[in-house]
Structure formats: C-alpha cells, structure tokens
Amino acid sequence: MKVVVDYNVCEANARCQEVCPEVFKLDDEDNLHVLIENPGEELKEKLVTAVRVCPRQAIGLLDD
Numbered sequence: 001m002k003v004v005v006d007y008n009v010c011e012a013n014a015r016c017q018e019v020c021p022e023v024f025k026l027d028d029e030d031n032l033h034v035l036i037e038n039p040g041e042e043l044k045e046k047l048v049t050a051v052r053v054c055p056r057q058a059i060g061l062l063d064d
Helices: 015-019 041-053
Strands: 002-005 024-026 032-034 059-062
Touching: 002 032, 015 024, 015 041, 041 059
Parallel strands: none
Antiparallel strands: 002 059, 024 032
C-alpha cells in the first residue's frame, strides 16, 4: 500500500495526523509530510479513516 497526497489540494488541516500520527506529520510551517510512504498492513484501518476524514479529500491509498 502506498500513501499519496495531492499537495495542491491539501489545506494542512492535520485531521490525518490526528488519526494516524505514525504516517502524517504537520510541521511548524503548516506543511504536511508523509513519514512512511509505504506503511504496513497494521496501519491500514487508521489510513482508511485518515482518507475519509480529510476535509479536502487530498489523501489516497494505492495498492502495490
């Protein structure tokens, strides 16, 4: 599984970081960073929730 973020759409609301801080991090300048681009299956449930709660729908998950 691969995490993709459309940074042209992302507003850095940090909802994804609230749900899955293992993968998403907002820095002091409000830039979103993906910490683990290819996370393990143990994080899938959290990532699906992060995709769902993103207000701009800027996050996607791709199957490898």
